Amino acid sequence: MAGPDIIALCNQKGGVGKTTCALNIAVGLTLLRKKVLVIDFDPQAHLTYSLGLDAPNLPGAIDAVMKGEKPLADAILDLKGLQVLPAGPSLAKLETELAARPGKESLLKDCLAGAADVSYVIIDCPPSAGLLTVNALVACREVFIPLQMEFLALKGMSRLLTLIEDVRKTYGTNGPSYRVIPTRYDARKRLNNAIMDKVRERFGPRVFRTVIRENIAIAEAPSFGQSIFEYAPRSHGAEDYLDLCREMIRRRPV
Numbered sequence: 224m225a226g227p228d229i230i231a232l233c234n235q236k237g238g239v240g241k242t243t244c245a246l247n248i249a250v251g252l253t254l255l256r257k258k259v260l261v262i263d264f265d266p267q268a269h270l271t272y273s274l275g276l277d278a279p280n281l282p283g284a285i286d287a288v289m290k291g292e293k294p295l296a297d298a299i300l301d302l303k304g305l306q307v308l309p310a311g312p313s314l315a316k317l318e319t320e321l322a323a324r325p326g327k328e329s330l331l332k333d334c335l336a337g338a339a340d341v342s343y344v345i346i347d348c349p350p351s352a353g354l355l356t357v358n359a360l361v362a363c364r365e366v367f368i369p370l371q372m373e374f375l376a377l378k379g380m381s382r383l384l385t386l387i388e389d390v391r392k393t394y395g396t397n398g399p400s401y402r403v404i405p406t407r408y409d410a411r412k413r414l415n416n417a418i419m420d421k422v423r424e425r426f427g428p429r430v431f432r433t434v435i436r437e438n439i440a441i442a443e444a445p446s447f448g449q450s451i452f453e454y455a456p457r458s459h460g461a462e463d464y465l466d467l468c469r470e471m472i473r474r475r476p477v
C-alpha cells in the first residue's frame with residue numbers, strides 16, 4: 224500500500240485558521256474511522272496547547288525526531304486514538320540548528336517514511352516561509368491553504384504558490400499540489416461574498432466546496448483543550464469540519 228496522505232496547512236499569514244483546520248480536520252478524520260497523525264510544526268505550539276497539552280514541559284518531539292535523536296514511534300503521543308507529535312520549546316531553535324545540515328529540506332519527509340500505519344498525516348505549519356515550512360512542503364502530497372474571504376486575503380499568497388512551484392520543480396511529480404479552504408465565512412458580509420466569487424473564479428476546482436463558517440464555538444473550543452466535535456458537536460463548526468473531511472476523502476487532489 225502507498226504511504227499516508229500527507230497534508231500541510233500553510234499560509235504565511237497568521238490568524239487565518241491553519242491551526243484550527245489542522246486540529247479539526249485531524250479529529251474529524253478519526254471520527255470517519257481514519258488513522259491520523261497530526262504534527263504541530265509551529266514553534267508557537269498553538270496546536271499542542273489546543274489539544275490541552277502542556278507545551279513548555281514536553282520533551283522535544285518532532286525536532287528530536289528530525290535531528291535523529293529519537294525514533295518517530297517514541298515521540299508520538301496517543302490522544303484518544305489520534306496520534307500527535309506535539310511541539311515543545313526546542314522547536315524554535317531547529318531552523319538555526321539545521322542550517323548547515325545537508326539535505327535539511329527533506330528531513331521531515333525522511334522521518335515520515337516511518338509513519339506507515341496511519342492513512343493521513345496533517346501538518347500545522349508556522350506563519351512563515353522558513354526551513355520548517357519548506358520541510359513540510361517537501362514532505363507533503365497536498366498543501367491546504369486556509370483563506371479568509373477578506374480584503375487582502377490573496378495578498379502574499381503568490382509567494383506561497385511560488386514556493387510550492389519551486390518545490391514541485393525540484394522534486395518533480397512528487398511535489399505537492401494545493402487546495403484552498405475558505406474559512407471564517409460570514410454570508411451576511413457582502414465583502415465575504417464578493418471575495419468568495421473572486422477566489423472561486425481564480426482557483427476553480429482547487430477551492431473546497433465546503434466552506435467553514437464563522438462560528439464562536441470554534442474559537443472557544445481550544446481553551447478547553449477540545450476539538451469542535453467534543454466541545455460543540457451540534458454546532459455549525461462541527462458540521463462544516465465534518466463536511467470538509469468527507470469532501471477530502473471523496474475528492475482527490477486537483
Ligand SMILES: Nc1ncnc2c1ncn2[C@@H]1O[C@H](COP(=O)(O)OP(=O)(O)O)[C@@H](O)[C@H]1O
Pocket residue numbers: 236237238239240241242243244269350406407408435436437438439441442443445
Ligand atoms: N471558523 C471560525 N470561526 C470563528 N473563529 C475562528 C474560526 N477559525 C479560526 N478561528 C479563530 O481565529 C483565530 C486564528 O485561528 P488559527 O487557527 O489560530 O490561525 P493560524 O493558525 O493561521 O494562526 C483563533 O482564535 C481561532 O480560534
Ligand SMILES: [Mg+2]
Pocket residue numbers: 238241242243265269270348
Ligand atoms: Mg497557527
